[in-house]
Amino acid sequence: MSLGKSSMQFxxxxxxxxxxxxxxSTVATHQGITVGRNFLTYLSKHRIAVEDVKPTHxxxxxxxxxQLYRQRHGHDxxxxxxxxxxxxxxxxxxxxxxxxxxLAHGHWPPQSFPDTPAGTFQRDIxxxxxxxxxxxxxxxxxxxxxRCAEAHRFLSWMAERANLQDFxxxxxxxxxxxxxxxxxSLRRTTLKSRAMELRSFLRxxxxxxxxxxxxxxxxxxxxxxxxxxxxxxxxxxxIKGVVEVTRKDRSPKGLRDLAILTLLTCYGLRAGEITTLxxxxxxxxxxxxxxxxxxxxxxSELPLLPAAGNAIVNYLRKGRPKTLAREIFIRTRxxxxxxxxxxxxxxxxxxxxxxxxxxxxxxHGPHAFRHAQAVGMLKAGVPIKHIGDVLGHCRAHSTNTYxxxxxxxxxxxxxxxxxxxxA
Numbered sequence: 001m002s003l004g005k006s007s008m009q010f011x012x013x014x015x016x017x018x019x020x021x022x023x024x025s026t027v028a029t030h031q032g033i034t035v036g037r038n039f040l041t042y043l044s045k046h047r048i049a050v051e052d053v054k055p056t057h058x059x060x061x062x063x064x065x066x067q068l069y070r071q072r073h074g075h076d077x078x079x080x081x082x083x084x085x086x087x088x089x090x091x092x093x094x095x096x097x098x099x100x101x102x103l104a105h106g107h108w109p110p111q112s113f114p115d116t117p118a119g120t121f122q123r124d125i126x127x128x129x130x131x132x133x134x135x136x137x138x139x140x141x142x143x144x145x146x147r148c149a150e151a152h153r154f155l156s157w158m159a160e161r162a163n164l165q166d167f168x169x170x171x172x173x174x175x176x177x178x179x180x181x182x183x184x185s186l187r188r189t190t191l192k193s194r195a196m197e198l199r200s201f202l203r204x205x206x207x208x209x210x211x212x213x214x215x216x217x218x219x220x221x222x223x224x225x226x227x228x229x230x231x232x233x234x235x236x237x238x239i240k241g242v243v244e245v246t247r248k249d250r251s252p253k254g255l256r257d258l259a260i261l262t263l264l265t266c267y268g269l270r271a272g273e274i275t276t277l278x279x280x281x282x283x284x285x286x287x288x289x290x291x292x293x294x295x296x297x298x299x300s301e302l303p304l305l306p307a308a309g310n311a312i313v314n315y316l317r318k319g320r321p322k323t324l325a326r327e328i329f330i331r332t333r334x335x336x337x338x339x340x341x342x343x344x345x346x347x348x349x350x351x352x353x354x355x356x357x358x359x360x361x362x363x364h365g366p367h368a369f370r371h372a373q374a375v376g377m378l379k380a381g382v383p384i385k386h387i388g389d390v391l392g393h394c395r396a397h398s399t400n401t402y403x404x405x406x407x408x409x410x411x412x413x414x415x416x417x418x419x420x421x422x423a
Contacts, residue, residue: 008040011050014103015096023321027204033094038065050104062090119161126152129204142272150197153223154178167211175202175218188222195221234372238358239265245356253332255311255319257352260312260329260345264366267291267302268391271342271366278326282312302390338395342366 015036019029042061043050066089069285077089078217101108103412126148133147137262157178160169168411179198183191198217205211243265246258263269273291281290287304321330327338346365353360360368370391377387 007050008037008044009041011100011104012036016098018099018103019334023323024334028334032096032099035093036100039093039097039100050101053101053104055109058094061097062093065093070106075142109310122155122159128208129201132208133200147197147200150194151201153182154198154201157181165204170211170213172213172218172303175213175412176220179220192222195219234360234368236372236376238353238360239369239372241358242352242356248351252315252319252321255315256329256332257348259308259311259315259350260348261369262308264369265373266305268370269344269366270370273342274366275327275329275339275342275344277328279328280326282309282328284309300390 012033016029016033019032024032033143038048039061043053046057046177048057050411066076079172081312094371098108125136129151130144130148133144158167158174161174175198179191179195182194197216199221202211202213202215202218206213206215243258243261246254246261248254249257260274263274269291270293273293275288276292282288282304283290284304287309288301289304289308291300291302292365293299318330319327321332321336323330323336325336325338330336330338348367374387374391
């Protein structure tokens with residue numbers, strides 16, 4: 001079925017309506033309409049309906065668009081030869097095309113379904129494993145997602161070596177070979193986490209009768225010593241510096257970033273807990289802020305500190321774009337949506353530290369603020385249990401990790417040995 005003029009105008013009007021609703025700028029809207037019209041014209045010439053578009057059609061169109069540009073201008077787009085700009089040229093086209101196809105298909109890119117027995121088996125067993133972790137173990141979505149990812153890696157590796165449908169012949173040597181492969185690109189602390197995730201998956205296979213091998217002895221977990229990995233924490237002067245530099249930025253982005261930094265400084269929240277913070281989570285009359293702990297699935301209600309409350313209010317009044325999204329923190333460019341995940345804050349923090357000419361040692365993402373908050377409470381004499389409650393820890397062991405960062409304070413309270421004993 002070909003694409004008629006009426007159908008083309010229909011989809012162009014839908015695209016323009018969407019761009020305006022999402023508050024795209026006039027220039028971005030004009031560029032989007034141009035890309036959309038060119039793509040629809042290409043589909044019409046090749047008698048392809050919008051509803052029938054496949055990823056291969058987009059690849060063919062990009063080649064056609066590039067060739068057309070060369071014919072008209074006698075050279076490639078300038079951006080095409082700059083570092084990484086070939087991807088940017090593609091991105092400038094595919095973002096609008098994907099937007100148009102989401103309007104037509106409901107979702108894009110299309111969901112990929114395994115077309116092989118091995119692919120179908122991997123999908124089904126990972127789905128069953130995820131359900132088992134939710135029902136039997138009560139694990140959070142974030143934890144299950146990480147474990148399913150490692151299970152998928154193991155299944156893909158096994159598919160290249162043996163019959164994926166039958167694990168009864170799996171030996172400890174097979175497990176060792178997979179772990180050796182994983183160890184080539186991982187630190188020991190990370191390898192320990194991956195080994196524990198693999199053991200969890202093997203335990204599931206054993207519990208459901210698919211694996212005869214005992215998971216407890218099949219996976220050798222690397223030993224990580226108590227003080228081997230000391231968390232990175234920003235110094236108090238670094239935190240003060242980056243907050244003050246950000247405070248001088250009165251743009252909408254500056255107000256947003258200041259509110260985020262203030263939450264990191266006041267509460268030591270995880271990045272994911274900030275990006276999922278919703279408007280209804282701040283209870284202004286009762287002075288409470290509700291935190292959903294992304295790692296444990298629990299939630300806490302903490303006092304709304306004046307610094308945090310004022311920073312959020314300033315952002316909501318002067319910086320937050322108008323949007324139907326319920327999340328507090330929104331992207332500063334269209335489409336005005338919430339951050340996809342907590343990892344989106346890493347670049348934000350890095351840019352603000354760079355603006356303040358702050359070069360901390362070790363890691364300097366959102367988690368460094370969390371570590372600094374824990375150390376500050378330790379220095380103030382706050383009990384470990386209370387620190388764990390603020391940080392959303394379920395176990396005291398998780399909080400004890402931050403004692404590694406308070407060695408100077410531990411030295412200060414060390415008992416002096418009487419002179420008589422020394423004699």
